[in-house]
Amino acid sequence: MATPRPTRLELAGLAKSYVPGKPVLSGIDLAFEGAALTAIIGPSGTGKSTLIRCINRLVEPTAGAIRLDGTDLTTLRGDALRRARSRIGMVFQEYNLVERLTVMENLLTGVLGRTSAWAAWRRRFGRADLERAWALLERVGLQEFANARADSLSGGQRQRVGIARAVMQEPALLLADEPTSSLDPKTSVEIMELLQGVARREGIPVIVNMHDVDLARRFASRIVGMSGGRVVYDGPPQGLGDDMLRQIYGGEDWLQ
Numbered sequence: 001m002a003t004p005r006p007t008r009l010e011l012a013g014l015a016k017s018y019v020p021g022k023p024v025l026s027g028i029d030l031a032f033e034g035a036a037l038t039a040i041i042g043p044s045g046t047g048k049s050t051l052i053r054c055i056n057r058l059v060e061p062t063a064g065a066i067r068l069d070g071t072d073l074t075t076l077r078g079d080a081l082r083r084a085r086s087r088i089g090m091v092f093q094e095y096n097l098v099e100r101l102t103v104m105e106n107l108l109t110g111v112l113g114r115t116s117a118w119a120a121w122r123r124r125f126g127r128a129d130l131e132r133a134w135a136l137l138e139r140v141g142l143q144e145f146a147n148a149r150a151d152s153l154s155g156g157q158r159q160r161v162g163i164a165r166a167v168m169q170e171p172a173l174l175l176a177d178e179p180t181s182s183l184d185p186k187t188s189v190e191i192m193e194l195l196q197g198v199a200r201r202e203g204i205p206v207i208v209n210m211h212d213v214d215l216a217r218r219f220a221s222r223i224v225g226m227s228g229g230r231v232v233y234d235g236p237p238q239g240l241g242d243d244m245l246r247q248i249y250g251g252e253d254w255l256q
Contacts, residue, residue, distance in 0.1 A: 007069060007172040007204055008033045009055070014064035016050050021116045022049050028064070032173075032205040037196050039216035040209045042226035043249050048209040051226070052177045054235060055207075057081060058090045068173065089166030091176040091195075095158040099151035103161055104144060106150050108132045110168030129168075136164040156187035163194050167202065174198055176208040180215065188212065192219040214243065 014028040024047045032038060040048050052061040055066055056072060066073040073084055089110075097106050111129050137143040140160040159179055166174055176195060180188035192208075196219050196229060199206040210216055216223055217237040225233030225240070225248040233244050 010067040012065040015062045017062050024229050029126045035199050035203040036221045037199045037206045038222045039220035040224045041216050046226045047229040049177055051056040052175050052209045056085055087172040089169050089171035089174040091166050093178040093181055095162045099157055102147050104146040106161055106167050107165050140164045145159050155182055159191050163227050167198055174206045175216040178209055
């Protein structure tokens, strides 16, 4: 069997303005490929979340191209866009679970993109999907909560469900928008370990927008630093010294 070609995501001249003349993103050129976790860091309001949400078209870019394995997502509409989105897993800051459903039911929503509406309505899922769901629950340490309602879980547990649901899609790419911002330090480390494991196990790019520089240095193999809607650093964690952090965040007092 031939080895699958690694996923490649390319952003070319990506720009976004919510108000004309006031760009949030300005000419972003980046490429992502292979089984690696990339952290996007920068001050609040610099466009990190907008960048993540432009990639899967939750936010419409003003200009530029977003190419996933050669297909420009900015040109897609309707069914073609839905198919492309099914290849992109998303982990949200606020979890975005269906609170009244069980943990297992939330996981299985990850396969709705490839399940008939009739089967989904009857909650008839294939054996392979059920086996994968149980394996993912075990991987994130929540198998004993399979039948618990999502609204009974802690924040860290909900985020684990969110990660497992995204992986359930069998995505070619995983995006995470500030997945640790509402969590305590110990749980934040555990969530980053899971996301790092997703990149390695699934063999896909994982792109994480985050504020915690120390966590980014610890878990990312590549860091993209943004300031004023532009990329000012793109490289390994070792290159992210105090001078570069001042350029990204401004000021010095916070480094003390």
